[in-house]
Every structure is written in structure tokens, then in C-alpha cells.
Amino acid sequence: MDIIESTTQVNNKGNGCGGFFMDLNKGLKSKVMNVAECIKKTGKDDPRRVIHSFKVGLALTLVSLFYYSRPLYNGFGVAGMWAVLTVVVVFEFTVGGTLSKGINRGCATLLAGALGIGGQHLATAFGKRGEPVVLGALVFILAAGATFMRFFPRIKARYDYGVVIFILTFSLVTVSGYRVTQLFQLANQRLATILIGGATSMLVSIFISPVWAGEDLHNLVASNIDKLANYLQGFEQEYFHCSEDKEKSKSALLQGYKSVLGSKASEESLANLARWEPGHGRFRFCHPWKQYLKIGALARECAYKIETLNTYLNSEIQECLEFKCKVEEPCKIMSSESSKALKAISSSMKAMTAPSAAKCHIENSKTAAKLLKITLETISVDDAELIAIIPTATIASILEEITKSVEKVYESAHELSLLAHFKNNVESNVSPEKPPPQILHRGIINPLVDIDKSSNTNNNADQVEITIRDIISSESPEKVENVPSKSCAVVNIIDFVKLRIFHKSLSSSLPWQVPQPQQCIAYR
Numbered sequence: 001m002d003i004i005e006s007t008t009q010v011n012n013k014g015n016g017c018g019g020f021f022m023d024l025n026k027g028l029k030s031k032v033m034n035v036a037e038c039i040k041k042t043g044k045d046d047p048r049r050v051i052h053s054f055k056v057g058l059a060l061t062l063v064s065l066f067y068y069s070r071p072l073y074n075g076f077g078v079a080g081m082w083a084v085l086t087v088v089v090v091f092e093f094t095v096g097g098t099l100s101k102g103i104n105r106g107c108a109t110l111l112a113g114a115l116g117i118g119g120q121h122l123a124t125a126f127g128k129r130g131e132p133v134v135l136g137a138l139v140f141i142l143a144a145g146a147t148f149m150r151f152f153p154r155i156k157a158r159y160d161y162g163v164v165i166f167i168l169t170f171s172l173v174t175v176s177g178y179r180v181t182q183l184f185q186l187a188n189q190r191l192a193t194i195l196i197g198g199a200t201s202m203l204v205s206i207f208i209s210p211v212w213a214g215e216d217l218h219n220l221v222a223s224n225i226d227k228l229a230n231y232l233q234g235f236e237q238e239y240f241h242c243s244e245d246k247e248k249s250k251s252a253l254l255q256g257y258k259s260v261l262g263s264k265a266s267e268e269s270l271a272n273l274a275r276w277e278p279g280h281g282r283f284r285f286c287h288p289w290k291q292y293l294k295i296g297a298l299a300r301e302c303a304y305k306i307e308t309l310n311t312y313l314n315s316e317i318q319e320c321l322e323f324k325c326k327v328e329e330p331c332k333i334m335s336s337e338s339s340k341a342l343k344a345i346s347s348s349m350k351a352m353t354a355p356s357a358a359k360c361h362i363e364n365s366k367t368a369a370k371l372l373k374i375t376l377e378t379i380s381v382d383d384a385e386l387i388a389i390i391p392t393a394t395i396a397s398i399l400e401e402i403t404k405s406v407e408k409v410y411e412s413a414h415e416l417s418l419l420a421h422f423k424n425n426v427e428s429n430v431s432p433e434k435p436p437p438q439i440l441h442r443g444i445i446n447p448l449v450d451i452d453k454s455s456n457t458n459n460n461a462d463q464v465e466i467t468i469r470d471i472i473s474s475e476s477p478e479k480v481e482n483v484p485s486k487s488c489a490v491v492n493i494i495d496f497v498k499l500r501i502f503h504k505s506l507s508s509s510l511p512w513q514v515p516q517p518q519q520c521i522a523y524r
Contacts, residue, residue, distance in 0.1 A: 079189035086197030096213035096273030098205040102198035104162030112166045113187045116173030214274035222349040227256040229342035260303040267296045288419040295412045302405035309398045320388035333368035334399045337361045354417040365403045
């Protein structure tokens with residue numbers, strides 16, 4: 001019996017050990033698969049990362065020849081290791097980053113080495129006892145002063161790495177020079193190897209599949225504007241229930257504008273790196289990179305307003321449907337035209353052309369905002385309905401503010417096109433085969449109360465006053481010709497045209513209040 005029990009225990013132990021190793025094998029296999037998937041996803045998200053890895057390997061292989069080649073090793077000796085270290089710390093993903101670190105490191109090393117040698121000669125004039133005191137005082141003064149300079153925003157943004165290298169190099173040269181006899185030769189070898197390592201990194205970064213920080217900044221700002229346009233385009237479908245697939249529309253809205261809110265750090269970093277890059281492709285030397293930061297700030301301002309607007313999409317307060325129907329049309333126009341304006345700005349930035357196509361859409365949205373104000377002035381609500389109209393009225397007000405933000409983005413983009421010498425879009429003339437565009441007059445009908453009765457033959461005649469405020473083309477704004485103002489969708493008339501109609505039969509057909517946007521009468 002004891003023999004059987006002992007045999008069973010041994011088998012159980014064997015099965016337990018086998019199960020442990022099987023579980024360990026499965027867990028290890030699962031982790032390896034997860035790592036492989038992560039590597040694959042990282043490479044697919046941006047294939048330039050894979051190329052950058054090969055570029056770093058190539059640069060390190062080239063500078064390692066200082067150790068592999070006997071003639072080079074005899075010329076530089078152990079100091080050749082500084083070339084390898086320089087490539088490791090200097091090579092960055094973008095050309096601007098590599099140039100920034102390379103130039104900072106080279107200039108800081110040259111300046112610190114020269115000051116270190118000069119300080120060493122100055123210290124020797126004070127004798128053996130005074131030499132360490134002078135060297136310590138120089139290290140303290142220059143290190144403290146350089147460290148304090150790092151707190152200046154402009155220096156920290158562009159020269160922080162160079163200041164750190166300056167402190168490091170000056171301290172090494174000054175301290176090591178107290179015990180080393182051939183200080184000038186040592187500094188010369190280190191400076192030469194650092195310059196060689198930095199130059200190798202910069203050449204590989206520029207001439208082998210370069211990644212330009214300026215181009216990334218340009219694409220980032222244009223993409224952010226496009227995301228705002230996508231949100232405004234989907235807002236109409238989401239809020240006014242124009243889309244059947246609400247979940248898909250909502251998901252698209254949430255994934256767009258939120259990334260714009262956190263883009264400030266990326267834009268500032270890319271702008272600082274882009275200033276170090278030479279002229280390349282469509283970007284000239286001294287390209288106005290600061291203007292991109294201004295456009296990005298205005299885009300984020302618009303994104304914050306959109307975030308506020310997004311909180312009212314799923315409001316739990318019961319809305320007043322009658323009020324919503326009255327303001328629906330101008331709200332739709334403001335959202336749609338603002339989206340089209342942002343799309344035009346984004347497209348013009350990507351094509352590096354003047355954003356002239358967005359001007360008409362901005363004018364349309366501004367006209368819709370004026371129409372909204374007129375509509376709101378004519379609406380009277382009771383105290384009981386006030387809570388019900390607050391969400392809709394707030395959304396209308398936010399859309400009006402977004403319209404103003406879009407206009408600011410357009411003005412900054414237009415200023416960028418002038419500073420960067422973007423190409424101007426040449427609009428084609430209207431084809432002679434097409435009929436001329438029809439001009440529609442949008443007007444407001446009000447009762448006429450100031451009529452001189454003595455001038456009328458019939459004092460009991462019903463009279464109305466029609467005030468024509470705007471001219472709107474029935475075709476696209478770009479094709480309107482012979483308009484006394486700029487080619488845009490809406491042209492304000494300075495002198496209002498007033499028509500007085502003296503006919504009794506019109507009293508029943510004309511409304512005695514300001515018509516709603518969807519009820520506006522067009523007079524040709």
C-alpha cells in the first residue's frame with residue numbers, strides 16, 4: 001500500500017512539473033508574439049523609423065573605422081572613441097534635430113576647449129600653489145554662469161544641449177589639464193574626433209532618406225485644421241440627426257479634434273528644429289516657421305470651442321423643438337460653411353497655395369450668423385420655455401464664435417502664404433456656353449407705418465415695406481460676374497432698396513413678421 005501511494009505521489013509531482021513547464025512555455029510564447037506584434041505595428045505606423053534605425057547603424061559603422069583601421073588609430077588613438085560617442089548622442093530622427101545637436105556640440109566643444117586651454121595658461125602664472133585655486137575658481141564661475149543661462153527660455157529652447165556640453169568639456173579640459181602635460185594635443189584630438197562624428201551623423205541624416213522637421217510641422221498644422229473641419233462637418237449630422245449611423249458619426253467626432261488640443265508641444269518642438277534645417281524641397285531658407293505656431297494656436301482656440309460644443313450634443317435637458325427648427329437653418333449654414341472654409345485652408349496649405357477659396361465660405365458663415373441674430377431678435381419665449389431653449393441657444397452662440405475663430409485661422413493662413421511666397425490660385429473665367437448666374441435678393445418684410453396718407457388715393461389700402469439686404473448668387477460664388485463688390489457668396493448692399501406695395505390683395509399673402517431662415521422669400 002505504501003509503495004502504491006509513493007508511486008502515485010511521484011507521478012503527481014511529475015505531472016505538476018510538466019504542467020508548470022507547459023504553462024511557462026505558453027506564457028513565453030504569448031509574450032514573444034505580443035512583442036512581435038508591437039514591433040510590426042511600430043514599423044507600420046511610420047516606416048521612416050525603420051530607415052532611421054539603419055541610418056544610425058550605418059553612421060556608427062563608419063566612425064568605428066577609427067578603431068578598426070590601423071592608420072586611423074595611430075593618428076587619433078583612444079580619442080577615436082569620442083567619434084562613436086558623438087554619433088550615439090547626436091543622431092536624431094529629424095534632420096533639424098541632428099543639425100541642432102551636431103552644431104551645438106561642435107561649437108560648445110571648440111569654445112570650451114579654447115577657454116580651458118586659456119584658463120590653464122592663466123593658472124600657471126600663479127605658481128604651483130595658486131594654480132589649483134585659479135582653476136577651481138574658473139570652473140565655479142563658468143559652470144555657475146552657464147547653468148544660470150539655461151533658465152532663459154530662448155537659450156533653453158535652442159542651445160540647451162550646447163550649454164551642457166560646454167560645461168562638461170570645460171570642466172574636463174580644465175581639471176585634466178592639471179595632471180596632463182600635452183594638453184593641447186589631447187584637446188586637438190578630441191575636437192577633431194567630435195567634429196568627425198558630428199559631420200558623419202549630419203551627412204547621413206541629410207543625404208540618406210532625410211526626415212525634415214519643417215515638413216512634419218507643415219503637415220501637422222494642415223492635418224489639425226482638417227480634423228476641425230471633419231468635426232464641424234459631422235456636427236450637422238450628429239445634432240440635427242441627418243445621419244443614420246449615429247455611433248459611427250459620434251466615434252469619428254471624438255477621435256478628431258481632441259488630438260488638436262494636445263499638439264502645442266509637438267508644434268513648438270518641430271518649429272525649433274525646423275529653424276536649423278537648410279532650404280529643402282518646397283521650403284526655402286528662413287521659412288516663416290513662427291507663423292505655423294500662430295496658426296496652430298488659433299486652431300487650438302477653435303478646438304477648445306468645439307470641445308465646449310461637443311458637451312451639448314447629448315444634453316439631458318428637453319429641447320424646445322419649435323425653437324430648434326427656427327434656428328436650424330442658420331446653424332447648419334454656419335457649421336457647413338465653416339467646415340468648407342477649414343477644408344479649403346487645409347488643402348491650400350498642403351498644396352502651398354493662397355487660401356483664396358476659403359474667403360467665400362467665411363462670408364457665407366458670417367451672413368448666416370447675421371441671419372441668426374435677426375431670427376433670435378424676433379423670437380419671444382415665456383419663462384417656462386427658457387430652460388428648454390438654453391441648449392440650442394448655447395449651441396448657436398458657440399457656432400457663431402467658431403465662425404470668428406475660423407476667420408482668424410484664415411487670416412493667419414493668408415499671412416503665411418504671403419510670407420512664404422505661396423502660389424496664387426488663378427480662377428478660370430465663366431464659360432460662355434453657360435447662362436449667366438441669377439442674382440437672388442434676400443429680403444425682410446416689415447409693415448409700413450410711416451406712409452403719408454395724403455399721397456394715397458385710398459387711405460385704407462394695406463401697405464408693406466420690403467427691405468432687400470443681400471444679394472446671393474444662385475450658382476457658385478466663384479462664377480459670379482458683374483457684381484459691384486468682391487466675388488463672394490454674399491454682397492452687402494449699402495443702399496437698401498425699399499419697395500412699397502399698395503395692393504389690398506397682398507395683405508393676406510405677406511407675413512407681418514420677420515420670416516425664418518427657411519421661409520425667406522427670394523426676389524429676382
